[in-house]
Structure formats: structure tokens, C-alpha cells
Amino acid sequence: VISYLNNEMTFESLKDRLGIAICQFAKRQMTFFRKMEKDGVKINWLNADEPFETIKLDAIKLVHSKLALK
Incomplete structure (x- = not known):
């Protein structure tokens, strides 16, 4: 977002990168919760x-x- 605000990337590029980052974060969360369930939580x-x-x-x-x- 900072790069976009500094005019270092286009809005389209921001949307693409943000979408990828959100998917990566969601995947890490699912991995974390699956491990918790496996550990009995x-x-x-x-x-x-x-x-x-x-x-x-x-x-x-x-x-x-x-x-x-x-």
C-alpha cells in the first residue's frame, strides 16, 4: 500500500499484490488452525x-x- 501511495506502483498492481498477500495469509492461518486441531485444541x-x-x-x-x- 505504501508503494501505491508513493506512486511507485499502479492501482491494478496493488490489487494483484494485495490479493496474493491475503491468500497467503489465509493459507498460513489454516495451517496454524489445522495444527492446533491436530494437537487436540x-x-x-x-x-x-x-x-x-x-x-x-x-x-x-x-x-x-x-x-x-x-
């Missing part, structure tokens, strides 16, 4: 294909259930 996945309201309610229920355990 329970990961509570939310379905990103659901409508936002459904995801929000699922997340709230999950947080409430975790707080109730304490």
Missing part, C-alpha cells in the same frame, strides 16, 4: 457461507456457552 468453526445475522447469532451463542462454563 477444539476449534469452533463458523460457516462463512451463512448470512451475516446467522453467523453473528452463532458467534454470540458460542461466547455465551463458553462464559457459562466458567
Whole structure:
């Protein structure tokens, strides 16, 4: 982004590089979470294909259930 703001690259190049960087970051996150699951840590996945309201309610229920355990 800094290179774009300094007029060192085009907006198209910025979009391309940002897209690649986001995909690489997501891949590292998935690798990290898969290792955690392999090590026995329970990961509570939310379905990103659901409508936002459904995801929000699922997340709230999950947080409430975790707080109730304490």
C-alpha cells in the first residue's frame, strides 16, 4: 500500500499484490488452525457461507456457552 501511495506502483498492481498477500495469509492461518486441531485444541468453526445475522447469532451463542462454563 505504501508503494501505491508513493506512486511507485499502479492501482491494478496493488490489487494483484494485495490479493496474493491475503491468500497467503489465509493459507498460513489454516495451517496454524489445522495444527492446533491436530494437537487436540477444539476449534469452533463458523460457516462463512451463512448470512451475516446467522453467523453473528452463532458467534454470540458460542461466547455465551463458553462464559457459562466458567
